[in-house]
Amino acid sequence: MRALCYHGKQDIRCDTVPDPRIEDPRDAIIKVTSCAICGSDLHLYDGFMPGMENGDIMGHEFMGEVMEVGRGNTRLKVGDRVVVPFTIICGECEQCRRGNYSVCERSNRNKDVADKVFGHTTAGLFGYTHLTGGYAGGQAEYVRVPYADASAVKVPSTLTDEQVLFLGDIFPTGWQAAVACDIEPTDTVAVWGCGPVGQFAIRSAIMLGAKQVVAIDNVPERLVMAKAAGAIVIDFDQESVVERLNDLTQGKGPEKCIDAVGLEAHASRSIDSLYDRAKQAMMLETDRPHVLREIMYVCRPAGTISVPGVYGGLLDKIPFGAFMNKGLTMRTGQTHVNRWTDDLLRRIEEGQIDPSFVITHRASLEEGPALYKTFRDKQDGCVKVVLRP
Template identity: 65%
Template structure:
């Protein structure tokens, strides 16, 4: 089959690889009909993610048709059309039983690597490094899905792939980011990053009752799409974000702040952001947390900082004094997608939310390597890429 494979920094190739096969009685094989390039895939593309190996198949936003199931996978049958969550969960362990699927204790088959880095291990992920299981990803013609009786959700025939695909990651992630904010009537929510997850968070915040959303970015197309979703937008290269948020909130700060950027904050945004980039380049740091610092400072006393942007290691100069003395609450996670998929699918079916608004580019797997560059470099108005194998 054809698949997109990693061969080093800025080197994604479309190549022929062996077809996946059933490895466990709870597995399923999916014929991929749609997959997407995620912002966190760009961390792999930029060489930010450790324990990648040459030839690793990437991608974790996938849907398609079931073509084969193991004998113990009783919930699916060949012909079912499904969306596959990006995290892999057994459904039986301590965390899965409590709905924290992205903390599954069983699915990371290389959990010892993660324990050395983080003190404990989260769930295994599709297409995302050997530290998180080394599972093949879904930017391919076929995908093996472990624990397929727990993860994939069936998609009704009246919904298109474009409407359903983002249940795999970015719609639940953006929705969770807003849900973490415990939004009350009259609240102002500030969101850093108007990429795909930020766009979902903007609309989810309004869906959950926010009165005002302030969206922060510098890419014109992203800011325009944020305004189309009802947000007031700020360009961080044109104005001081802290000063403007304080002005807009009469000196109080936003009721909640969402970091939808993570480790690769734009180094042009401030002197400290440039220092972060220098530290990463010289191996003096692992992440660039400029956005998180700013979100903390811009949040009102006893407000919430919601973090869904990806960080991988140790963050430098985080203003914990500000957070502690002003009573901030931090809420963060890799999204337990399985927990959110049913209710968000229902919202899509009812016409309350159509995630396809974020798609700007479509192509084949063969176009994937070029689209990685286009997405990373924010060229041609690219906000979200969908590939149809």
């Protein structure tokens, strides 16, 4: 089969690789009908996440048709149309039973490595380093889905691929980011980053009834897309984020702040990011946490910070004094996708939201490597790429 494979930093190729096969009775083999390039794939592409190996199959946003099921999988049958969450879950361990799916205790088959790096393992992820299990990803014609009876989400034929594909990651991720803020009708919610997750966090905050939602970025077309949803937009190249947010909140700061940027904040738009970039070059720091610093500074005392943006390792110069003395709360983590999928699928069916708004580029798998670069460089108005194997 054809698949997009990692061959080193900024080197993704469309290779011919062996077809996947059933390895466990709970497995299923899916024929991928649509898959997407995620912003967090770019952290792998740019070499910020350790644990990738030559030939690893990329991708963790995909959906398709069930082609084969293991003999222990009684929930799925051949021909079912499913979206597969990016977190691999057993559905049985203590964390899964609590709904904390992204920290499933059993699905990471490289648990020992994760235990050493993070203290305790997190869930296995598709196409996302050997630290999270080294599972083959979904930017391919076929993919093996472990624990498919627990994780795969059946979707009705009345909805298109483009309407439901993002149930596997970015829609629940943006939704969880907003839910973690416990939004009230009087709240100002500020969202840093208007990439795909940011766009869904903005829309989720609006659906959850925030008084005003403020979107922060510097890419014009992304700001236009955020404004189209009803957000107030701040172009950080044009004005001071802190001053504008204080103006919008009578000097008190937003109650709820969402970091949808993560570890790759712009390296050349603030002094502290330049500092981070220099430390990265000397291998003294792994991430560029400019957004976290700004959020801790501007967030209203007793406010909530929600961090769906991916961080990878060690962060420097975090203003923890502000965080502690202002009594802020932070919620973060990879998304507990299966906790939200049924509810969000219903909202799509009811027409509350159509997630396909975010797709700007459609292409074949073979065009994938070039589109990684287009997406990374934010060229050609690229916000979200969907590939059809």
